[in-house]
Amino acid sequence: MGRERGAGVRGSVAAAAARWRAAFVALFVPLSAAKLWLACTLPPFGDEAFYWQESRHPAWGYSDLPPLTAWLVRLGEATAGHGAFGTRWPFLLLGGLLPWLLVAFARRAFGDARAAWQAGLLSLLLPLAGTLGVLALPDVPLTLAILLALYALLRAMAEDRAWQWLLLGAALAACWLTHYRAAMPLLVGLLLCVLTPRGRALWRRPGLWLALAAMAPGLVPLAVSNWQQRGAGVAFQLVERNPWRFHADALAQPLEQALACTPVLYALLLWAAWRAWRRRGEGAPWDLLAVSSLGFVGLYFALGLFADDLRFRAHWPLPGYLPLLAALPVLWRERDWRLAPWLAGAVAALGLLAGLAYLGLAASGQGAQRLAGLKAFPSNFVGWREGARAADALLDGRPAVVVADNFMLAAELDFQWNGQRPVYALDSPLNAKHGRAPQLAVWRRDEAALRAAHAGEAVLLAVDETALRERERLDWLGSLCGRLDGLRPLRRLDLFGGAKRIAFYEGTVPAAAKPAGDPAACVVWREAHVAQYGND
Numbered sequence: 001m002g003r004e005r006g007a008g009v010r011g012s013v014a015a016a017a018a019r020w021r022a023a024f025v026a027l028f029v030p031l032s033a034a035k036l037w038l039a040c041t042l043p044p045f046g047d048e049a050f051y052w053q054e055s056r057h058p059a060w061g062y063s064d065l066p067p068l069t070a071w072l073v074r075l076g077e078a079t080a081g082h083g084a085f086g087t088r089w090p091f092l093l094l095g096g097l098l099p100w101l102l103v104a105f106a107r108r109a110f111g112d113a114r115a116a117w118q119a120g121l122l123s124l125l126l127p128l129a130g131t132l133g134v135l136a137l138p139d140v141p142l143t144l145a146i147l148l149a150l151y152a153l154l155r156a157m158a159e160d161r162a163w164q165w166l167l168l169g170a171a172l173a174a175c176w177l178t179h180y181r182a183a184m185p186l187l188v189g190l191l192l193c194v195l196t197p198r199g200r201a202l203w204r205r206p207g208l209w210l211a212l213a214a215m216a217p218g219l220v221p222l223a224v225s226n227w228q229q230r231g232a233g234v235a236f237q238l239v240e241r242n243p244w245r246f247h248a249d250a251l252a253q254p255l256e257q258a259l260a261c262t263p264v265l266y267a268l269l270l271w272a273a274w275r276a277w278r279r280r281g282e283g284a285p286w287d288l289l290a291v292s293s294l295g296f297v298g299l300y301f302a303l304g305l306f307a308d309d310l311r312f313r314a315h316w317p318l319p320g321y322l323p324l325l326a327a328l329p330v331l332w333r334e335r336d337w338r339l340a341p342w343l344a345g346a347v348a349a350l351g352l353l354a355g356l357a358y359l360g361l362a363a364s365g366q367g368a369q370r371l372a373g374l375k376a377f378p379s380n381f382v383g384w385r386e387g388a389r390a391a392d393a394l395l396d397g398r399p400a401v402v403v404a405d406n407f408m409l410a411a412e413l414d415f416q417w418n419g420q421r422p423v424y425a426l427d428s429p430l431n432a433k434h435g436r437a438p439q440l441a442v443w444r445r446d447e448a449a450l451r452a453a454h455a456g457e458a459v460l461l462a463v464d465e466t467a468l469r470e471r472e473r474l475d476w477l478g479s480l481c482g483r484l485d486g487l488r489p490l491r492r493l494d495l496f497g498g499a500k501r502i503a504f505y506e507g508t509v510p511a512a513a514k515p516a517g518d519p520a521a522c523v524v525w526r527e528a529h530v531a532q533y534g535n536d
Helices: 002-041 046-055 068-080 084-110 113-125 139-159 162-178 180-195 197-204 206-228 232-240 248-261 263-278 286-304 318-334 339-362 365-371 384-395 407-416 429-433 437-443 447-454 470-483 523-533
Strands: 401-404 423-425 458-464 485-495 500-508
Touching (some): 002 113, 002 339, 046 068, 046 084, 046 407, 068 084, 068 139, 068 162, 084 113, 084 139, 084 318, 113 318, 113 339, 139 162, 139 180, 139 286, 139 318, 162 180, 162 206, 180 197, 180 206, 180 232, 180 286, 197 286, 206 232, 248 286, 263 286, 263 318, 263 339, 286 318, 318 339, 339 365, 384 407, 384 458, 384 485, 384 500, 407 423, 407 458, 423 447, 429 437, 458 470, 470 523, 500 523
Parallel strands (some): 401 423, 401 458
Antiparallel strands (some): 485 500
């Protein structure tokens, strides 16, 4: 009877795991289809277009990033051709691998198949993770590599096999090939090796040093590219993009994270982090879960109080949430919570649908029109196709050098033309703000290169009047008359009710820039002012 009862329990557990696996697959398949559709139809984000430009200039690294993002874009286009899908499919694949890797991590951590599939299902519902891979962004390989490193470390701390330490080193090398934020998993690992008994024991294991040795090749491209560009990448990431002074608005980060994760799930994640920290003394896996989750979430919060306050950063703590997703099903089963998982899943599902719907609206002109006038208007996704068509018409029978007023518009036009004609970018403040100015200089696509190669030639200037914040527009738009000679308006595109405005001018390339005059006297600023405010 006892054996029969035990077999019945095991059968019941296996059946429950099978049901949750089926639920995971039932969500994974349509979500993957939706992401595939978005990846094929959503116009490239401005940064994606620049990564595509980087992929056409193979190098050890670039002024904004190490080389892996560009390598993946190049792989995508080499196998699938030029276009949105060709650019994005490697990232779509990596984003699709993330929930499966989390299932493997959770199963290894707790030995519970049912909880593992529940964790995977939660990762699909978490908007930050569920939409990962739609865009060709470095956070996709970075997040996957960090989770792979955690999985390898989880196994290496328990089994201490050479291949596990080598896998850890390879994952950390991939992090360094992707982004400078690779420093964060190393810092979190250091905290683990200082704050926990099992972590302190790692200093005496040869495997830890084997992992660090395996990681070292990932630093080579970063070191070489910074040497070639005189430290441009390090200077941008550590100095230029960060004010390094306290700004109180960053105290709202928990509210931003609650919106990004959905409020109920975010509250449960914080509760899971607290429970993991309380149980860290129990050893595996709670010590690793506690330090890795609170390390990422806490350190990014502290960094955000003093660092870059201009760019979207809600995705930064995602690597810290993933281990908590693995722990949540185990923790709420211990408390016999029945309502919380369903409530968290339902609210997270609404957040995921909202995120997918937003991207779906941005993918179509009619959808973007509905977002016009809202703060959430997807300005960096729209307008470049219409701009490229207008430029083609203006260039028909009118040979000219194409110049955009900032790197993002230049990259988008270049993407649309598939690199068939050179596109220069003026030295906009936007270029420096995003760390792209040094790279444009290396490619000879900045103002200095324009004047050196094309002085006296006709120019077609494309101006995105909505690219900069309103307080910055007067000085920038007013300076364009000193950067190019004889500017005369040709055509204007007022798209989505004026939410996106691109204007075209003809002129000539001067041999040297002129001293800045009265910004309000420049025809570019006057035309932009009239377009926005009328003749008042």
